[in-house]
Amino acid sequence: MDTFVDSSWYFMRYCDPNCHTAMVGPGSRYWMPIDQYIGGIEHAVLHLLYARFWIKAMRDEGLVDFDEPFKNLFTQGMLLRESYYRQAEDGSRRWFYPSEVAVHHDEKGRPVSATAIEDGLPVTVGGVEKMSKSKNNVVEPKDIINRFGADTARLFTIFAGPPDQSTIWSDSGVEGAYRFLRRLWSFAVEEHARWGEGEEPAVDDAQAKHVRFMTHSLLQQINNDYERLQYNTVVSGAMKLLKVLEGARKAGRQTCRESMSILLQVLHPVTPHITQVLWEELAFPGAIYDSTWPTPSSDALKQDKVTMMVQADAEHDTIRSQAQSDTTLARHLKGNERMIVVPNRLVNFIA
Structure with missing residues (x-):
């Protein structure tokens, strides 16, 4: 019970950590209530219940002047992964990591059986389960980071599906996220070299106008998706924007730089490391995290034909x-x- 009690009001101390004369400092008047609470369903139910209880108790004691600790609740989905086990004679189960198992599939690619790599003996395909250390089907973030980098791990997790729904882990999906970031890097380096080449070639005004329309249309969609916490479609919007840029060879340096800056900015919350480095490499002013968040241009969204x-x-x-x-x-x-x-x-x- 002590653990639940401590974890149910500790966030109030962050509001005024240097206050040593009261349980809740005056800083809570500025910071509370919290705008957005995000948590998995199993965690959020109990923590939310106890946190609400404690805030109401502190309200009754005159320590705070609000009724609820959180303005909005968002319950995230869970990561799922295949599970494999072998039944022991005493009824217990030994769980295997997916990397310890050779899986056999039917002609449609569905798993039908599996054997342990260590001894070649059968193991039971337990199906897709919530990631759990007890079932040895977790993915260690450090393994993904060591192989692909932190940005790839973040990008895949966010792009895997709607954040309020459970998602099945996919090794090929991680590799796909990595390929996208490599594509982004290669394009940015190539464009930087092209932008620095002497006199600019003739600009195709129609293409420039199309690129600006697509850029600001996608920016409008991405901003809406950020507001709705639909982060997976934020990433898909950024992927579409990169594709637009890849076909914008005659849109002109100014148009391409504007679109590229927007692409890096909207991706920055998802992949902060690569976007900051590219922001510097492309000589955009200041740090990307200090830049003004982009808003769609009404002029760019105008069309002559519909x-x-x-x-x-x-x-x-x-x-x-x-x-x-x-x-x-x-x-x-x-x-x-x-x-x-x-x-x-x-x-x-x-x-």
Whole structure:
């Protein structure tokens, strides 16, 4: 019980750690309540219960002037991994690390049996379980960091799936995250060399405009995903932005540098080490963690043409008439749009 008691109000001391005359210092008036509480479901249930109890007790004693310790609760999913064991005669189980087992698959790639590497004897495929030291199916972060680096470990864990859902660990997924960071590094180094080459070649204005539109569209999506704590789609947005940049050879130095700075900034909370180094290598001012967070440009998001698709099965005049009478669609139409009809399939209005 003492452990739960200590862990249920200790965060209050962080608000004013140098206060030695009271249980809760005056700094709590500034820092509390906490904006966001994040925890796994098994931990959050008990800790949240005890923390709320203690805050209400301290409130009743006049130590704090708020009712709840946390404004928002986010329950994260768990990491899962395959498990393998061998039943002993006394009924106990010896659990094997996945690296200690040779797994045999059927023609569809599904595991059907396994043997221990040490003796070649069968072990039981226990299925996908929550990572647990007792079942020897944990992944040691230091092993991943030693092999791929801390940024890769962070990137894979965040990109593996929605943070509120459980995710199955994948060694190939870690390698994929590593390849993406190598691609980012190679592109940045190549671009830095290209940006430093004498006079800039002719700029394709249409491509520059497209690159800025895509960059700020993706930035808008990424910012929304950060707000919603959907960090996996933050990473996918950054991956899309790198792909845009890789095809932007004629967009001009200024446009490419703007897009590259945005890419590094939105990735920085996920992969802080590589983004800081590249920020310096590309000669962006100051430290990336002190830079102003980017916001979408309304000018960059403007488009001269917008294609809208409507599914329909009718004559051309009927389709146009129905589209103009639809309140949702009509506010985007001005009457002079070019209409392209794929019979019985789709209708495109090009504004």
